Amino acid sequence: MKNNNKISNLTDGELLQSYIESGDIAFFGELYRRFIPKVYGLCLKYLGEQEMARDAVMDIFSNLTDKVRNYEINNFNTWLYSVAKNHCLQVLRKDKQTIFVKIEDAFVENEDFFTLTDIPQSQEELAALEYCMGTLPEEQQRSVKLFFFEEQSYADIVEITGYTLSKVKSYIQNGKRNLKSCLIKVLSNK
Amino acid sequence: MSLKNYIQGKRQGKNANQLEREAMNDPFLQDAIDGFDSVQGEHLPVIEELERQIANKTTKRPGHYRIWIFSAAASLALLLGISTLMNNSESVEPHVAKQIIENQIDSLKQIFVAKDTFVAEKQLAVAKEKPVVKPVLQKKNEPVTETAIAPPTFIARESGQNIENVSIAEIIPSESIKIETKSVAIAEQKADQQSIRIRGVSSIPTSQPTMVYGVVLDETNRPLIGANVKYNNGYAGTVTDINGRFTLPTPKDKSDKLVTSYIGYEKNVMALPGDSAIIRLKPDNLALNEVMLVGSTGRKKQLTGINSTSVDEALQGRVAGVDIRGSRKSRIFDESEFKKYFEKNRRQNICANKASSIMVGFYIDESGKATNIQVINCDCAELEAEFKRLIKTCPVWANVNRDVILTIRLK
Numbered sequence: 001m002k003n004n005n006k007i008s009n010l011t012d013g014e015l016l017q018s019y020i021e022s023g024d025i026a027f028f029g030e031l032y033r034r035f036i037p038k039v040y041g042l043c044l045k046y047l048g049e050q051e052m053a054r055d056a057v058m059d060i061f062s063n064l065t066d067k068v069r070n071y072e073i074n075n076f077n078t079w080l081y082s083v084a085k086n087h088c089l090q091v092l093r094k095d096k097q098t099i100f101v102k103i104e105d106a107f108v109e110n111e112d113f114f115t116l117t118d119i120p121q122s123q124e125e126l127a128a129l130e131y132c133m134g135t136l137p138e139e140q141q142r143s144v145k146l147f148f149f150e151e152q153s154y155a156d157i158v159e160i161t162g163y164t165l166s167k168v169k170s171y172i173q174n175g176k177r178n179l180k181s182c183l184i185k186v187l188s189n190k
Numbered sequence: 191m192s193l194k195n196y197i198q199g200k201r202q203g204k205n206a207n208q209l210e211r212e213a214m215n216d217p218f219l220q221d222a223i224d225g226f227d228s229v230q231g232e233h234l235p236v237i238e239e240l241e242r243q244i245a246n247k248t249t250k251r252p253g254h255y256r257i258w259i260f261s262a263a264a265s266l267a268l269l270l271g272i273s274t275l276m277n278n279s280e281s282v283e284p285h286v287a288k289q290i291i292e293n294q295i296d297s298l299k300q301i302f303v304a305k306d307t308f309v310a311e312k313q314l315a316v317a318k319e320k321p322v323v324k325p326v327l328q329k330k331n332e333p334v335t336e337t338a339i340a341p342p343t344f345i346a347r348e349s350g351q352n353i354e355n356v357s358i359a360e361i362i363p364s365e366s367i368k369i370e371t372k373s374v375a376i377a378e379q380k381a382d383q384q385s386i387r388i389r390g391v392s393s394i395p396t397s398q399p400t401m402v403y404g405v406v407l408d409e410t411n412r413p414l415i416g417a418n419v420k421y422n423n424g425y426a427g428t429v430t431d432i433n434g435r436f437t438l439p440t441p442k443d444k445s446d447k448l449v450t451s452y453i454g455y456e457k458n459v460m461a462l463p464g465d466s467a468i469i470r471l472k473p474d475n476l477a478l479n480e481v482m483l484v485g486s487t488g489r490k491k492q493l494t495g496i497n498s499t500s501v502d503e504a505l506q507g508r509v510a511g512v513d514i515r516g517s518r519k520s521r522i523f524d525e526s527e528f529k530k531y532f533e534k535n536r537r538q539n540i541c542a543n544k545a546s547s548i549m550v551g552f553y554i555d556e557s558g559k560a561t562n563i564q565v566i567n568c569d570c571a572e573l574e575a576e577f578k579r580l581i582k583t584c585p586v587w588a589n590v591n592r593d594v595i596l597t598i599r600l601k
Contacts, residue, residue, distance in 0.1 A: 029248025036240050037193045041222025044229045050236060053225075057240050061247075081218035153206035166443065170424035 012076050020069055028068065031076070032061055039084050046088035060087050125187065132182035139163065140175030147172050193219070197226045197233055402438045404467035406430045406450055414471060417452040422459070440465075522588040523558075525596055531584050532577070532598055540600070541570035547599040548573050550581075554594060558586035566595070573600065 007030045010018065019027035032039075039060060043053035060083065073079045133141055142161060146152040152160065157168045191205035200206065213220040226233055406417040413434025420427025425441040438448075441462070448467065450458040455471040523531075540546075548568040552560040560581045568574045577598065587594075 025248045026250070029244055032248075033241055033244050036244065037197070037237050038218055038222040040233070040237055040240060041193070041197075041225035042218065043225065044233075045221050045225030048229060050229065050231050050233075053229075054236055054240065058243065061244060077216070077218060081221075085221075147207065147210075151204045151207045153202055153204075153210055155201035155206065156203065159202075164423065164443065166423050166425050166441075174424075 016068065016073065016076055025065065028065060032064065035077075035080055039080070042081070042084050043088055046085070047091060052091070056084075056088060056091060060084055063087070128183055128186045129179075132179050132186060135182055136175050136178055139167070140171045140178065143168055143171035144175040144179065193222060194234065194237065196223065400440050402440055402448070402463060402465060402467065403435070404437075404463065404469060405433070405435045406452070406469045406471060407434060408455070409470065409472055411470075414452055414455075417450055417455075417471070419448065419450045419469075422447040422449055523585045524588055525594060528581075528584055528587075528596070529598060532580050533601070535580055535583075536576045537572075540572035540576060544570070545600055546570035546573050547597060548577055549595070549597045550577060551593065551595045552581070554587045554590050554592050556590055558588070558590050560584075560587065560594070570600075573598075 007015070007026060010027075010030075012031060012034065015027045015031040019025070019031070036057060040053055040057050043056040044050070047053050047056060064080075064083065067083065071079070133145070136144065139161075143157060143163070146157045146160060147154075154165060154168055157163070158165055161168070163171065191200065191209045193209070196206060196209050209219075213223055404419070406414045406419065408414050413430070415430060415432055415434060417430045417434070417436075418427065419430060419436045419438065421438070421441055423441070423443060423446045425443070425446060426438050428436050428438055430436045444462060446462060448460050448462060448469075450460075450469045450471060452471055454474060456474045458469055458471055460467070460469070546569050548570070549566040550563060550568075551566055552563040555561050563578065563581060565574055565577075
C-alpha cells in the first residue's frame, strides 16, 4: 500500500510517462481513475443511459492501455476527450439509427478575456474593461460581474438575480462576447 | 471543488464558480456536467463502482497470488489423478491419456484467460460489425423513409480540437410529423451562419419529441430562406435553409417561446409547438422607410448623422446610376417639397438671420435633375450658396422636362 501513496502524488503527465516507460499498469490505473467521473459523464451525455455509459467507461479503458503507447500524447485531457467521444459516437452509430447533426459552435471561448479578468495587465486595460462593462446591457453586466468578479456560481446568480439558469448562462456568454469585441475595439484604437 | 461534489448538487459558492469557469475552457468537463444533468439516476455509486473495477484491474493485491497457487495445485492434482487412472487401466492408450491431460490443462488455462478473451472478443465483435453510416447528401428532397427515430443527439463540433469527423446525416422526420411537402428536411449549418447553442442532449425518447422541425413561409406561402428562428430564452437558435426549413432541439423549459424574425417582416412569437411548426410571417411595410442612416468619419467620438426620413431620399444622388422614385403619391418631389427640403437641410444662421430671399430659374431634365440654374435675384451670398448646394443633393423631381421658377424666403 505504500506504493499507492507514491503513485497518487504524481501528476497526470508523470503517471502517463511512468506507465509508458515501465509498462506497470498501476500507473495507468491511477491516471484513468482520476478521469472516471469525466468519462462517465461524457458517456452519459452521448449514450443517454447509465448501463451503456458504465460499459463504455470500461471499454474505453481496455482500448486505452494499448493506444496510449502508440500515440504521442501532449495533453492527456484533450486526447482522452476525443477518444472517449469517438467511442461513444461509434457505439451510437452501431447500436441505433442515430441521427447526427453537425453544428458549428460559434460561441468560441475566448482565452484572452479570461486572462484580462484574472490578471489585468495594465491601467489601460483596466480602464478599458471598466468602460466596456458599462456598455453592456443590464442583465449581461450583472451576470458577468457576479460570475467573474464576485465568483458566484450559476446557482448563486439565479438566487441573487432571479433570472432562470439558462438565461444566466446566455447572459454570461453574450456578455463575454460583447466585452471581447468592445475591448478589441478600444484597445486597438490607440 | 471536484466534479463529484458538483454532481451531488453542491452548486453554490466560490468553489462551484471555479468549476464552472473551468468548464468554460474545458469542453470535456462541460460535456461531463451536461451528461450528469441530463440523465436521471444516482451517479455517485456508479462512479465508485467503476473506480473499484479499475483498481482491481490495475493493482497487484496479495490475493492475486492465491489464484496462481490454487491453479498450480489443481493442475498438479489433476495430473496425479490421471496418472493413477493410467496405472489402473491397461486398456487406455497412452496417446489418449495424453490427450485427456492436455484437455484438462487447456480447460484450466481457459478459466484464467477467460476474462481477457472476453474483452478481446468484445473488441473483435465491435470491429467486425459494419457501422450503419448514412452518407451526406447534397440533395434536398427525398421521399419520407420509414425509419424509426432513435434518440437524436446533438454534438457540437469543437473548433481547435483534434477530434475526428463527426459525421453528418440528414434529419429524417418520423411519420407523425406534419410538414407540408413530403420531403426530407436537412439542416446544414454553415460556419458563417448564426450559431446554435445546444445545452443538453436528449435522453432516449419515450413519448416526448426531442426536436422541433418547421418551415417559415412568407405571406404568399413561399419559403423564407435565412430567417432567424430562436427561443426566447436564448436556449438555441438557427436560420432556415434553402427550403425555409429549420430544426431545433426541444428545450427543457416548456414555457419558452419560439421567435421567428426576418428583415422586412413582422416578428412572430409563438408558444412551443409539439414537434413541428409552420410559421407564416407578415411583411412589415414600415420598416424600411423608418431607417435612420448614421455614418462615422472614423474618429472615435465623432459621428455625422445623415438624418433622412426615407432611405430612398438618403440614397438619392449618392450612388451613381441609382435612381429611386418615391413610391407614395404624397411624396412627389416638386417645388413645395423642395422648399421643405431646403428648410430642413440648409445651414442655420446664415445671412445674419435676416429674412433674405432668392429667386432662381432652372430646368428639370429627363432624369429629374435641375439643370441650367440661373439666379434671378438674391440678396445674400450665403443663401445662394446653400441653394446651389441643396438643388444638387435633393431628390429627383417628379414632373420632368419643364422650366421652374422658384422663390425661397428665409424665415
